[in-house]
Amino acid sequence: MPPPPGITRKLLFAFGALVALFAAASVFALGRLTEIHDGSHALQSASGRVRTALELATAVRDEYAHLAHTIILGNDSHARFHAEARARVEELTRRLQEQAQDAEERAWVADIQESGDALDRLFRETLLPAVVARDHAAVTAAHGRALELVALIQARADALARRFDTSIGSFAEHVGAVEHTSFLWALLFLGGATLFAAGVGLYIGNSVARPVARLTEGASRLAQGDLNTRIPEGEPDEFGRLAAQFNRMTEALRAHQEQLVQHEKLAGIGRLAAGVAHEINNPLGVILGYVRLLERKAEGPLAEDLKVVEEEAVRCQEIVEGLLDLARPGRLAVEQVALREVCDEVVARLQESTRLGDVKVQVEGDASAWVHPQRVRQVLFNLVKNAAEAAGSGGRVAVRIEGRTDGGATVAVSDSGPGVKPEDRSRLFEPFFTTKTSGTGLGLAVSQAIAHAHGGRIEADTGPLGGARFTLHLPPAGEGA
Structure with missing residues (x-):
């Protein structure tokens, strides 16, 4: 009822x-x-x-x-x-x-x-x-x-x-x-x-x-x-x-x-870097001057060795400037760059300097992006070098380049190493944090700062080779630097 x-x-x-x-x-x-x-x-x-x-x-x-x-x-x-x-x-x-x-x-x-x-x-x-x-x-x-x-x-x-x-x-x-x-x-x-x-x-x-x-x-x-x-x-x-x-x-x-x-x-790092950058650049400038002077007189293998010294000294200068990017990366002058060429150049440079050892590196895919060539080359250099060190003797590293439908691009660097511990993943991009016995712990922090300056980011997860995978995401033209 x-x-x-x-x-x-x-x-x-x-x-x-x-x-x-x-x-x-x-x-x-x-x-x-x-x-x-x-x-x-x-x-x-x-x-x-x-x-x-x-x-x-x-x-x-x-x-x-x-x-x-x-x-x-x-x-x-x-x-x-x-x-x-x-x-x-x-x-x-x-x-x-x-x-x-x-x-x-x-x-x-x-x-x-x-x-x-x-x-x-x-x-x-x-x-x-x-x-x-x-x-x-x-x-x-x-x-x-x-x-x-x-x-x-x-x-x-x-x-x-x-x-x-x-x-x-x-x-x-x-x-x-x-x-x-x-x-x-x-x-x-x-x-x-x-x-x-x-x-x-x-x-x-x-x-x-x-x-x-x-x-x-x-x-x-x-x-x-x-x-x-x-x-x-x-x-x-x-x-x-x-x-x-x-x-x-x-x-x-x-x-x-x-x-x-x-x-x-x-x-804090930026203030420290700004205080010492010029003092570091001075001795580097002297080194470059003497190396270039010796190159004019050297011949054969010695000339080639001096050329490597010059290139590494120049890269040291670029790294000093990269430290400043941590605090004030600013807006970067970008241009359209073929990412495959940059990756091949980075791998070749690492092989010439014997930093890869017997690690096998495979580069696949192709895409272009609007980036600052030197800064992106520095990021890829850090990622491939870290992957090779993690893979160890006889290990493998895979570099996969893909273009996105929105005009952006990604570069994924995977290794066959032990991977990243879950408790360390959230701190990977912190300055001075490192899981290696040597190193400053600045490489990934600088790389992430450069990626952010382009309007992109770097993400870490587990890759297809069983180890870590670091993926650089680059935005379409006009959305980043």
């Missing part, structure tokens, strides 16, 4: 109230998630401002380094390099002007602009003519003024970096407060829904209580700092959508945290 009208009304009221409660909880949660997303975006923006300020300080040091080299060498050979460094400083200064948010920050940027212009004029109009004219007194005076201007620029850049870093802390605190409040209100809404559903009946209890428990558990783990928390999304209902939003939020927070840590590591 049909249920009494009163029970019907109560059930309809209960279901209606339950739906309304769930709707309110979903709207509130989505609103909070949006606020957290906005806070994460603000964090990324503040982080970008910090990096710009730090890059400006580094660029000013580069400009001063060329000024100092002009004094040391006593000629204008570094004038072109000084102009390039000056262009970089101007670009970063303009970026800081766009990122300044109040009058004080704009005033600091104006000081940087004014001091930078003064430093450039001092170099071109006073110091360089004095160096060429051998006017030591004028050179000394100009150098002292240059030091004052560089110190002022770096002081302003450091002040901006500290202020931007403080804003990062404020944004992070705000996001944390929103997360905490969202967690408490989610518990209130969902806990009330669970109690209300228990009073309606077992069916509603079973339909609501378990999703609420999963959300509560996930929110608790997230509040404890577990950014790998994932909630089963289940059915495509309100709870499923809420779980999906929660999972996307935690994934975004985890990815952002990893990016911040990685950027800080790369920025």
Whole structure:
């Protein structure tokens, strides 16, 4: 027989109230998630401002380094390099002007602009003519003024970096407060829904209580700092959508945290590299000079050996520049390159230098991509060399080149070695992390930075030969560098 009208009304009221409660909880949660997303975006923006300020300080040091080299060498050979460094400083200064948010920050940027212009004029109009004219007194005076201007620029850049870093802390605190409040209100809404559903009946209890428990558990783990928390999304209902939003939020927070840590590591390496790059390039330049001088007099096998020394010294210079790409790879000048030719050249170079030993390397496929030839050659050199070392004596390495339908390309380097341990896979591209007994642990980090500069990436998994496979993904023309 049909249920009494009163029970019907109560059930309809209960279901209606339950739906309304769930709707309110979903709207509130989505609103909070949006606020957290906005806070994460603000964090990324503040982080970008910090990096710009730090890059400006580094660029000013580069400009001063060329000024100092002009004094040391006593000629204008570094004038072109000084102009390039000056262009970089101007670009970063303009970026800081766009990122300044109040009058004080704009005033600091104006000081940087004014001091930078003064430093450039001092170099071109006073110091360089004095160096060429051998006017030591004028050179000394100009150098002292240059030091004052560089110190002022770096002081302003450091002040901006500290202020931007403080804003990062404020944004992070705000996001944390929103997360905490969202967690408490989610518990209130969902806990009330669970109690209300228990009073309606077992069916509603079973339909609501378990999703609420999963959300509560996930929110608790997230509040404890577990950014790998994932909630089963289940059915495509309100709870499923809420779980999906929660999972996307935690994934975004985890990815952002990893990016911040990685950027800080790369920025530290970049500062270190910038400080020693010119000092390393000086002895390399001397080595190259003497080798090329000896090449003119040498004949036969000795000339060939000197040619190899010259090529390796040049590659060392390229590696020094590659270290700088970890922190500021910038935009690369690209051209269309046949990847098969690059891979064949890399394998031939490794065979000539006996780095492959008796490892058999097979190159298959063909494709072209818009890349910076030297940078991509460096990446492939690292990948093939690492694969040969992992394969060991008598091992095999396979290089597979494929073009994609979207205009991009992939180069997969597989080896027959022992592969990568699961616990090491997440750290493969961290600077200074290595599983080998020798090496700096910078090869894969530099390669990944170059891939990112092209708008691509490098992924690691298990290859067809049973060992590791590293795949370089290159984007279509116009999407990368």
